[in-house]
Amino acid sequence: MTSTQDPLRDGWTWAQAGESVACATVLRTWGSSPCAAGSHMVVGQSGRISGAVSGGCVESAVIQTAQRILAEGGAERLSFGVADELAWSVGLACGGQIEIYVEPLQTAILPALFAARERRDSLAVARRLDGGGARVIANGEAAFGPAVAEALSADTPVLCDVGGEPFFVEAFNPAPRLIIIGAVRIAQSLAPMARLAGFETVIIDPREHFCTPERFPDTRLVLDWPDSGLATLGLDVRCAVVTMTHDPKFDDPALIEALAAPVFYVGALGSRRSHAARLERLRESGVAEAALARIHGPVGLDIGGIGPSEIAVSIVAGVIAARRGRRS
Numbered sequence: 001m002t003s004t005q006d007p008l009r010d011g012w013t014w015a016q017a018g019e020s021v022a023c024a025t026v027l028r029t030w031g032s033s034p035c036a037a038g039s040h041m042v043v044g045q046s047g048r049i050s051g052a053v054s055g056g057c058v059e060s061a062v063i064q065t066a067q068r069i070l071a072e073g074g075a076e077r078l079s080f081g082v083a084d085e086l087a088w089s090v091g092l093a094c095g096g097q098i099e100i101y102v103e104p105l106q107t108a109i110l111p112a113l114f115a116a117r118e119r120r121d122s123l124a125v126a127r128r129l130d131g132g133g134a135r136v137i138a139n140g141e142a143a144f145g146p147a148v149a150e151a152l153s154a155d156t157p158v159l160c161d162v163g164g165e166p167f168f169v170e171a172f173n174p175a176p177r178l179i180i181i182g183a184v185r186i187a188q189s190l191a192p193m194a195r196l197a198g199f200e201t202v203i204i205d206p207r208e209h210f211c212t213p214e215r216f217p218d219t220r221l222v223l224d225w226p227d228s229g230l231a232t233l234g235l236d237v238r239c240a241v242v243t244m245t246h247d248p249k250f251d252d253p254a255l256i257e258a259l260a261a262p263v264f265y266v267g268a269l270g271s272r273r274s275h276a277a278r279l280e281r282l283r284e285s286g287v288a289e290a291a292l293a294r295i296h297g298p299v300g301l302d303i304g305g306i307g308p309s310e311i312a313v314s315i316v317a318g319v320i321a322a323r324r325g326r327r328s
Contacts, residue, residue: 007051008113011042011105020045021105022066025127026053027077027159027168030097038157038170042105045070053100054080065102075103075131101127101168106134113172120174120236124148129166137169144169175200176238176323181226181254182245183210186269189312190242191219197316199240204229204254226254235261240319242267242299246274252281259291265322267299267315296322 011021026039034055041051041059043066053062058080065076081097109125113136116123126144127134137144144167147158151171158169178194180187183205191201195218204222205211211221222229230241241258242265243251251268255278258266268278275297282292300314301321321327 007040007042008105008110010050011044012107012110012114014042014044014048015105015107020070021107022070022102023105024053024062024066024100024102025168025170027099027101027129027157029099030081035098036156043067043070054098058098058100062100062102069102069104073104075101075129077101077129101129103127103131103133109134109136112136116172117174120234120238122152122174123172124151125170125172126162127168127170129168132165174236174238176240177202178319179204179230179233179235179239179241181205181241181243182247182250183207183212183215183221184244186308186311186315187244188215189309190244190315191216193312193316194319195219197320199319202233204233205245205250226250227257230254230257230261235263237262237264239263240265240267240322242269242315242319244269246270248278248281252278252285255282255295256285256287259287259294265296265319266294267296267318269299269311269315270297272298 011023015021022043024041024043026035026037028037035053039051039053041049041053041062043049043063049063053059062078065078069076078100113123113125124137125134126137137148143162147160147169151158151169152173155171155173157171160167160169176199178199179202180190181204183203187203191203194201202220202222203211203216204224204226206223206225208223211223213221222233224232235258241254241263243254245251246269255266255268268275270278278297279292296318300311300318303314303317305311305314
């Protein structure tokens with residue numbers, strides 16, 4: 001089974017097994033398009049695919065191009081839009097336009113990319129759009145400096161010309177991370193939902209009977225007290241922390257640790273009454289009012305959710321809204 005979350009990893013696995021693999025990359029979009037610039041889809045010689053470059057409306061044409069490139073070599077830059085006869089034939093009637101680059105999978109850059117992910121480091125890749133391949137951009141390369149700075153800061157790729165040649169500069173920042181304090185029932189719904197939304201998901205709880213792989217498959221588990229676990233993990237600007245236990249001995253130390261770090265979201269499960277009591281405890285612990293104002297409590301968007309799954313939806317939505325700079 002392949003993953004829609006990490007097509008480059010899937011493509012690498014297939015290539016390591018001896019299969020020829022092509023990669024389609026979204027260069028830019030206009031109007032209505034479900035896949036952002038920088039989205040990837042890999043296509044194996046066997047016909048299997050992983051990832052996506054649209055909502056399904058141009059995939060067939062892109063797969064055909066990928067198969068031709070695997071058979072004949074080269075690379076191709078494709079454009080689809082409502083004015084294109086081919087786009088209509090494949091169903092792009094939603095008013096959007098999309099530009100896609102298809103080439104053999106550039107396996108030489110992938111080990112460095114995967115290693116950077118493991119370290120939670122940022123990395124930039126320059127893809128030459130005339131069939132010239134791709135390479136990791138070394139620190140200090142002045143020619144790519146402005147494009148790299150823009151791509152990494154905005155978390156989006158940049159099209160540019162360097163030395164008269166067309167390049168696509170991709171930013172590979174660490175995945176956003178959602179750290180859940182408490183291996184509770186709602187967390188069993190929240191963890192997989194957050195993972196599907198592209199978050200690396202971690203659960204911290206010292207209670208061995210709750211924090212188990214059986215209850216939380218495919219989730220990183222940290223058997224530790226929350227403040228210690230957070231300190232060990234390390235918190236950065238791409239982290240969100242949500243406390244879920246309702247127990248001050250778990251939640252309060254975690255909130256203090258999170259509020260001292262540059263995380264982009266801090267949330268706490270509980271009613272308005274319990275949140276008011278929580279704020280008072282944190283004040284008595286010396287937490288400043290400005291820091292307390294960062295806590296989203298009750299956590300999540302107010303969608304009137306009932307039950308663990310609906311509450312989990314509201315939490316994921318609130319975290320995404322904060323990450324995208326929307327008021328929640």
